[in-house]
Amino acid sequence: MPQADFKSLKQRIPIDHVLARYGVRLRRVGPHTLCGACPLPTHTSRKSRDSFSVNLSLQVWSCHSASCIAARGGCMGGDVIDLVAIMERCGLRQAGLRLHDWFSVAALHATPVRPAPAPFADEPNRQLGFTLQRIDTGHPYLAQRGISPSTAQTFGVGMYHGNGFLVGRCVIPIRDEKSRLVAYAGRAIDGKEPKYRFPGGFRKSQVLFNLDWAMQTGDRRVIVVEGFFDALKVHQAGHPAVVALMGCSFSQRQSDLLLSHFAGVTLMLDGDEAGRRAAEVIAQLLKPKLSVIKVKLPDDVQPDQLSSAEINVLVGPENWTS
Secondary structure (H helix, E strand, O other), X not given: OOHHHHHHHHHHOOHHHHHHHOOOOOEEEEOOEEEEOOOOOOOOOOOOOOOEEEEOOOOEEEEOOHHHHHHOOOOOXXXXXXXXXXXXXXXXXXXXXXXXXXOOHHHHOOOOOOOOOOOOOOOOOOOOOOOOOOEEOOOHHHHHOOOOHHXXXXXOOEEEOOOOOOOOOEEEEEEOOOOOEEEEEEEOOXXXXXXXXXXXXXXXXXXXXXXXXXXXXXXXXXXXXXXXXXXXXXXXXXXOOEEEOOOOOOOHHHHHHHHHHOOXXXXXXXXXHHHHHHXXXXXXXXXXXXXXEEEOOOOOXXXXXXXXXXXXXXXXXXXXXX
C-alpha cells in the first residue's frame, strides 16, 4: 500500500470508530479524551487499570502498562494503523489493507469524519476587559512555594484581596501568544476544592502559559512543564523560555503553537505516572516535526518542588533522553 494511502487512512478513519468495531468501550474524561481498560492482546499487566487512553483530537492512543510498553520496544502508543496491527497481530501494511476493506474505498474519498468537539472548545479565548487590583505579590504563600518577590512581581502573581470568585486565592494572570490577558487562575492556599478556579468559558487547550514571554527570549528551544508554579520555578532558575500546559493534556492547538515558534522542545513534566505517560505521548507526536528532549524527574517529584540548582542540573545534557 502506498505511503499516501496510509496517510489518507489515518486522516479519514476515526480511531473511535475502529475501537467500536472491536467492541471496545471507553469512558470520556475530557472534551477529546477517552480512557479505560486496555484492549490490546499485548496487555498482561494485572496491576494496570484504566491504562488505555485515546486523544480524539490528535487521533492517537496510548497504554502506559509495562507489558504493552515492553511489547512495543518502549513505545507507549501510536495511530489507528498501529492499533489494528497490534489487535490483528499483523504488519502495518496488512493493517492498512484491513482498514481499507472495513471502511470501504468510498469512505476514503469522502469528507473526513471528525468527532464533534465540545461546544466552543476550539474557539480562541477572548481578551479580558479588566485587570484585577489589590494583588499582594509579597504574600507569605509565595515564599512557602519558593517563589521570590521579583519573580512574583514579574508574573503579577499574588494573593487577591478584591471581590469575586477568586477572592482569597493566589491569582495567576494568563496571557495568549499575543500578550493579551485572557484569564486569571485562582489557586486555593488552604486545601479547599477546587484547587484551581478559572473564569467560565476559559479554554486551557487554546493557550500555553508564558508563551508570549518565552517567544520574546529568542530561544529556539523551549522547556515544557505542567503547572503554573513549575513554570515560575524554571523561569526563576534562569530559563525564561518555559511554557506550561496547565495540566498534562496536550491539544492540537498547543502543538501548533510550539511548532510555530520553536525548533526544539525539552519536556520536563512531573515525575509521576501521568506525567511520564504524557511526556511519552507528546514526544511521539512532536518528534517527526522538531527536536524533542525528555528530562526525567525523580519519582513523584514536580519541578516546583526543586531548587534552582536542582533544576539546572536536571536540564543539563547528562539527564536528557530522546
